[in-house]
Amino acid sequence: MSSENPIREIRINPVVPSESVLVATARGLRPREQEERIPHDGREHVETCPFCRGNENMTPPTILAQPSEQEWQVRIVQNLFPVLGTESDRNNISLGMQQVMDGYGRHEVIIDYHHHGIEIHEMSQQHLEMLLGVYRARMEELFNSDNRIRYVLVFKNFGAAAGASIKHTHSQLIAMPIIPENVYNEVACSQAYYAKHHQCVFCSLIDEALTYEATIYNRESGEVRRKIDVGQYVVERSERFIAIKPFASRYEWEVHIMPLVHNSNFMRATPEDLADFSGVLKRTMQRLDKVLGGAQYNYYFHTVPRCESLQDCDSSYHWHMEICPRTSIPSGFELGSGLFVTTISPEDAARQLREAL
Numbered sequence: 001m002s003s004e005n006p007i008r009e010i011r012i013n014p015v016v017p018s019e020s021v022l023v024a025t026a027r028g029l030r031p032r033e034q035e036e037r038i039p040h041d042g043r044e045h046v047e048t049c050p051f052c053r054g055n056e057n058m059t060p061p062t063i064l065a066q067p068s069e070q071e072w073q074v075r076i077v078q079n080l081f082p083v084l085g086t087e088s089d090r091n092n093i094s095l096g097m098q099q100v101m102d103g104y105g106r107h108e109v110i111i112d113y114h115h116h117g118i119e120i121h122e123m124s125q126q127h128l129e130m131l132l133g134v135y136r137a138r139m140e141e142l143f144n145s146d147n148r149i150r151y152v153l154v155f156k157n158f159g160a161a162a163g164a165s166i167k168h169t170h171s172q173l174i175a176m177p178i179i180p181e182n183v184y185n186e187v188a189c190s191q192a193y194y195a196k197h198h199q200c201v202f203c204s205l206i207d208e209a210l211t212y213e214a215t216i217y218n219r220e221s222g223e224v225r226r227k228i229d230v231g232q233y234v235v236e237r238s239e240r241f242i243a244i245k246p247f248a249s250r251y252e253w254e255v256h257i258m259p260l261v262h263n264s265n266f267m268r269a270t271p272e273d274l275a276d277f278s279g280v281l282k283r284t285m286q287r288l289d290k291v292l293g294g295a296q297y298n299y300y301f302h303t304v305p306r307c308e309s310l311q312d313c314d315s316s317y318h319w320h321m322e323i324c325p326r327t328s329i330p331s332g333f334e335l336g337s338g339l340f341v342t343t344i345s346p347e348d349a350a351r352q353l354r355e356a357l
């Protein structure tokens with residue numbers, strides 16, 4: 001338990017200023033409606049599971065397998081129930097205010113591991129490196145194969161509350177003809193920031209996080225007005241990557257991982273980048289598991305989209321991965337207002353995660 005004074009403040013998201021969160025740590029606000037934790041399922045093989053190695057005939061054909069088709073450890077197949085498909089060739093429909101765009105795209109399943117019940121934090125760093133390489137390669141392939149594709153979203157749902165319908169560890173990939181709103185907002189806002197400050201907003205956040213302490217002096221007297229410990233949001237740091245607990249995050253235990261050196265595009269990450277990234281991902285997931293044990297979560301990649309109207313996204317945008325544990329159920333207030341409530345302060349959450357390993 002934290003001994004800090006209760007906080008009650010609205011924090012503005014520094015990347016997308018129209019988004020804000022209410023941080024309210026007063027005791028009376030806890031506990032919120034808690035999301036279920038998932039018991040660990042360590043089974044290696046399940047006879048009836050379509051994603052277990054040996055049951056390949058239960059899924060659509062293999063699109064990609066690593067390291068080999070027979071001895072695969074990561075495998076991509078078409079989603080049996082795709083939300084977007086390639087068949088239809090209809091034009092976009094518009095009926096007054098109701099516009100419909102053709103649901104063109106691809107929806108694939110990435111089976112993360114040949115064993116059934118293993119979780120991300122239990123996989124070897126080597127395996128995670130291969131998995132990240134598969135994400136990257138398939139994203140690039142789909143993005144470059146068709147210029148109608150504006151974005152390829154790679155994401156993972158863990159647990160039913162996070163949207164996973166099959167228990168075997170897996171991720172998904174959706175290639176779509178639109179730029180998703182969250183990405184669009186980040187790209188547009190980071191461009192506006194760049195136009196004003198001539199620096200990428202994510203790089204600015206990293207610089208700030210790596211400055212361990214900031215002191216604000218009184219201009220006239222020179223007295224110390226306030227000391228701010230800005231390094232307190234760093235959860236994990238390596239040679240090339242940083243894991244940060246955002247100061248205004250929607251989810252209590254949300255963590256973002258991003259490259260230290262500016263790069264807008266995940267598809268341009270080098271093998272050396274992925275090797276380093278896999279270590280940060282593993283340790284971050286271990287930390288989350290230590291603190292939250294069995295929490296359901298989503299993670300996804302935000303990278304520069306195919307942007308024609310958005311000039312020069314490359315200098316202003318910065319790719320990253322967002323990990324969002326689902327520990328409490330959003331209330332009507334949150335869904336209705338879009339103002340997410342956090343009952344644990346991000347500073348406290350970051351400290352707990354830092355101290356977990």
Ligand SMILES: [Zn+2]
Pocket residue numbers: 045046049050051052115116117168
């Ligand atoms: Zn399985």
Ligand SMILES: [Zn+2]
Pocket residue numbers: 200201202203204261262263316317318
């Ligand atoms: Zn940057």
Ligand SMILES: [Zn+2]
Pocket residue numbers: 186302320322
């Ligand atoms: Zn993002």
